[in-house]
Amino acid sequence: xxxxxxxxxxxxxxxxxxxxxxxxxxxxxxxxxxxxxxxxxxxxxxxxxxxxxxxxxxxxxxxxxxxxxxxxxxxxxxxxxxxxxxxxxxxxxxxxxxxxxxxxxxxxxxxxxxxxxxxxxxxxxxxxxxxxxxxxxxxxxxxxxxxxxxxxxxxxxxxxxxxxxxxxxxxxxxxxxxxxxxxxxxxxxxxxxxxxxxxxxxxxxxxxxxxxxxxxxxxxxxxxxxxxxxxxxxxxxxxxxxxxxxxxxxxxxxxxxxxxxxxxxxxxxxxxxxxxxxxxxxxxxxxxxxxxxxxxxxxxxxxxxxxxxxxxxxxxxxxxxxxxxxxxxxxxxxxxxxxxxxxxxxxxxxxxxxxxxxxxxxxxxxxxxxxxxxxxxxxxxxxxxxxxxxxxxxxxxxxxxxxxxxxxxxxxxxxxxxxxxxxxxxxxxxxxxxxxxxxxxxxxxxxxx
Amino acid sequence: xxxxxxxxxxxxxxxxxxxxxxxxxxxxxxxxxxxxxxxxxxxxxxxxxxxxxxxxxxxxxxxxxxxxxxxxxxxxxxxxxxxxxxxxxxxxxxxxxxxxxxxxxxxxxxxxxxxxxxxxxxxxxxxxxxxxxxxxxxxxxxxxxxxxxxxxxxxxxxxxxxxxxxxxxxxxxxxxxxxxxxxxxxxxxxxxxxxxxxxxxxxxxxxxxxxxxxxxxxxxxxxxxxxxxxxxxxxxxxxxxxxxxxxxxxxxxxxxxxxxxxxxxxxxxxxxxxxxxxxxxxxxxxxxxxxxxxxxxxxxxxxxxxxxxxxxxxxxxxxxxxxxxx
Numbered sequence: 001x002x003x004x005x006x007x008x009x010x011x012x013x014x015x016x017x018x019x020x021x022x023x024x025x026x027x028x029x030x031x032x033x034x035x036x037x038x039x040x041x042x043x044x045x046x047x048x049x050x051x052x053x054x055x056x057x058x059x060x061x062x063x064x065x066x067x068x069x070x071x072x073x074x075x076x077x078x079x080x081x082x083x084x085x086x087x088x089x090x091x092x093x094x095x096x097x098x099x100x101x102x103x104x105x106x107x108x109x110x111x112x113x114x115x116x117x118x119x120x121x122x123x124x125x126x127x128x129x130x131x132x133x134x135x136x137x138x139x140x141x142x143x144x145x146x147x148x149x150x151x152x153x154x155x156x157x158x159x160x161x162x163x164x165x166x167x168x169x170x171x172x173x174x175x176x177x178x179x180x181x182x183x184x185x186x187x188x189x190x191x192x193x194x195x196x197x198x199x200x201x202x203x204x205x206x207x208x209x210x211x212x213x214x215x216x217x218x219x220x221x222x223x224x225x226x227x228x229x230x231x232x233x234x235x236x237x238x239x240x241x242x243x244x245x246x247x248x249x250x251x252x253x254x255x256x257x258x259x260x261x262x263x264x265x266x267x268x269x270x271x272x273x274x275x276x277x278x279x280x281x282x283x284x285x286x287x288x289x290x291x292x293x294x295x296x297x298x299x300x301x302x303x304x305x306x307x308x309x310x311x312x313x314x315x316x317x318x319x320x321x322x323x324x325x326x327x328x329x330x331x332x333x334x335x336x337x338x339x340x341x342x343x344x345x346x347x348x349x350x351x352x353x354x355x356x357x358x359x360x361x362x363x364x365x366x367x368x369x370x371x372x373x374x375x376x377x378x379x380x381x382x383x384x385x386x387x388x389x390x391x392x393x394x395x396x397x398x399x400x401x402x403x404x405x406x407x408x409x410x411x412x413x414x415x416x417x418x419x420x421x422x423x424x425x426x427x428x429x430x431x432x433x434x435x436x437x438x439x440x441x442x443x444x445x446x447x448x449x
Numbered sequence: 450x451x452x453x454x455x456x457x458x459x460x461x462x463x464x465x466x467x468x469x470x471x472x473x474x475x476x477x478x479x480x481x482x483x484x485x486x487x488x489x490x491x492x493x494x495x496x497x498x499x500x501x502x503x504x505x506x507x508x509x510x511x512x513x514x515x516x517x518x519x520x521x522x523x524x525x526x527x528x529x530x531x532x533x534x535x536x537x538x539x540x541x542x543x544x545x546x547x548x549x550x551x552x553x554x555x556x557x558x559x560x561x562x563x564x565x566x567x568x569x570x571x572x573x574x575x576x577x578x579x580x581x582x583x584x585x586x587x588x589x590x591x592x593x594x595x596x597x598x599x600x601x602x603x604x605x606x607x608x609x610x611x612x613x614x615x616x617x618x619x620x621x622x623x624x625x626x627x628x629x630x631x632x633x634x635x636x637x638x639x640x641x642x643x644x645x646x647x648x649x650x651x652x653x654x655x656x657x658x659x660x661x662x663x664x665x666x667x668x669x670x671x672x673x674x675x676x677x678x679x680x681x682x683x684x685x686x687x688x689x690x691x692x693x694x695x696x697x698x699x700x701x702x703x704x705x706x707x708x709x710x711x712x713x714x715x716x717x718x719x720x721x722x723x724x725x726x727x728x729x730x731x732x733x734x735x736x737x738x739x740x741x742x743x744x745x746x747x748x749x750x751x752x753x754x755x756x757x758x759x760x761x762x763x764x765x766x767x768x769x770x771x772x773x774x775x
Contacts, residue, residue, distance in 0.1 A: 248693065
């Protein structure tokens with residue numbers, strides 16, 4: 001376990017640092033409604049790093065950073081321009097174009113550089129799992145400086161992020177602040193993308209800020225919520241990646257999204273009045289039920305129409321009841337089906353066993369001759385062919401079973417689903433007339449009493 | 450196809466900007482073996498630099514050889530360019546790795562539609578024919594066109610003995626196309642095989658002290674190499690190509706590596722290094738960059754120097770004085 005902890009500690013500390021600065025910047029970005037600006041800036045800085053790489057500088061060298069910074073500055077200037085051009089081109093479109101251009105240019109430059117593919121992969125996926133202590137230290141210093149700058153300039157920065165067309169300020173002053181904002185934003189994103197990758201940085205930036213803004217519009221409330229939620233998501237994502245054996249970045253992005261869904265549910269069900277909560281709960285239950293019934297109805301129809309195709313309903317039924325296709329076959333067919341299943345596993349096992357034997361022989365005792373290897377390979381090919389044959393038998397029989405199942409499972413399921421849908425969709429009047437009659441009865445009783 | 454058109458437009462714009470500003474200076478594309486065509490030379494096109502190098506060894510100055518996938522890129526993630534269609538169309542002999550490794554070639558030749566270039570055609574050579582294949586997979590749902598080693602492990606050229614089989618195939622095809630050159634082709638191949646035999650002896654001696662040594666590799670690239678030189682690759686840093694390893698897998702890897710006394714981590718030059726570096730650091734063993742393809746590492750400009758490099762790099766990393774933390 002100590003191994004696991006030592007593995008996850010650095011990535012966790014790094015992601016906390018990322019969340020602290022990105023969630024704050026995310027609040028700005030959400031207010032400015034330029035959600036994809038981070039992708040554009042990150043990609044531009046990646047383009048800079050790639051150009052440096054193609055010119056023979058390592059991405060972690062000073063020259064590499066200088067190139068990235070130069071391209072980020074250009075990006076910040078272009079994004080500043082976007083606000084002034086907003087009358088002609090929508091900011092979103094402008095940001096999008098910037099992003100695709102930077103990505104395409106990166107691909108083109110990489111194409112000319114030896115070992116460029118590795119570079120592109122790293123930008124997209126990152127590798128937060130392997131963050132080094134030195135990287136973390138320099139990140140902390142960089143983020144502290146930027147956080148200080150933003151603290152001193154918080155009033156003008158928040159003001160220009162908030163108002164759609166800034167009033168009471170000269171356009172020049174707004175542009176200067178815009179540029180400074182995008183520049184600091186770009187520097188942060190450029191540094192984090194090289195470690196965490198584009199996908200994860202986007203999650204750091206946007207998801208916590210969205211969670212915060214679900215609950216409040218006051219920055220002083222939004223920020224602590226965003227930070228808390230972001231750190232919780234990082235912890236959950238890293239722990240999940242470890243326990244379920246998942247790729248780290250993807251697991252963390254999923255954890256962020258799940259937390260957002262949970263926050264949405266909490267907002268609808270917990271942070272509301274009693275009456276509203278009941279209404280929301282009823283609505284949620286009804287829509288879930290309707291979805292489930294619709295799915296059941298559609299897939300039971302599908303089962304009746306085409307029993308031999310992929311059948312989610314039948315597979316679900318078989319999986320949950322433990323009644324495989326064999327239960328719907330005649331005794332003879334069932335024997336064939338079961339022996340096909342057994343044989344398939346056996347052939348598979350033979351192939352694996354031969355592979356293991358060959359692998360052992362690579363370094364133990366007498367090496368196998370090429371002829372031995374060829375013989376093993378041809379055995380394996382035949383076992384594979386035989387396994388494929390058994391699988392074919394299985395599929396035919398499964399089709400046969402499903403053809404019976406469609407009346408035993410499909411028809412009742414369709415009828416039940418249809419009845420259920422009818423009950424859900426019963427006229428509004430109906431539903432309330434009963435309650436009203438009960439209520440009036442109650443009042444009559446009370447009068448009588 | 451609107452997406453593709455958009456891509457082209459953006460590409461064109463990017464090119465224009467790049468050339469106009471002159472800001473982007475790039476190193477020349479490395480790899481892509483191409484031998485200057487002699488007059489009336491046979492035009493051989495190979496999908497990888499390795500097969501190209503072997504074709505050069507057999508064809509000598511009778512052939513002009515071009516390869517398609519640049520060295521030092523991931524051949525399984527390769528995307529053909531417009532120029533490649535032209536290259537393939539004009540090929541007198543097309544040599545491929547097969548086994549799903551260069552599956553993209555099928556769509557290319559189908560698009561060209563020339564019967565010569567299709568499976569069974571006169572100009573078509575699958576170099577995997579006759580190779581003793583390792584690690585044949587069970588259940589391959591995606592047979593053709595599937596990524597990730599659909600049939601057997603495709604990295605067979607990394608075993609020097611297999612070069613004998615591959616060059617035999619190339620020689621046979623060349624003789625079929627230019628029967629009058631039979632003698633010269635046979636002589637070229639003999640010369641190459643004699644040199645190969647000599648060096649093969651030396652390589653085996655050099656690696657003999659390390660027989661049975663335990664290694665961890667980034668991808669499953671080395672079974673043929675391991676079989677020939679009697680190495681034991683026990684695990685992989687990234688078992689599923691393209692899916693970055695999970696923390697659980699890495700810590701398991703380190704645990705197993707410690708238990709098995711792993712002596713080095715093998716790494717391909719075009720893959721991200723972080724994870725391999727981490728494992729190497731934790732196990733306190735060297736990280737060895739081995740070349741998968743001719744020209745993917747400096748000083749591996751032909752087939753023999755490719756193997757020479759790999760043998761030397763591995764032997765050096767495993768010898769006690771060369772043992773240092775990366």
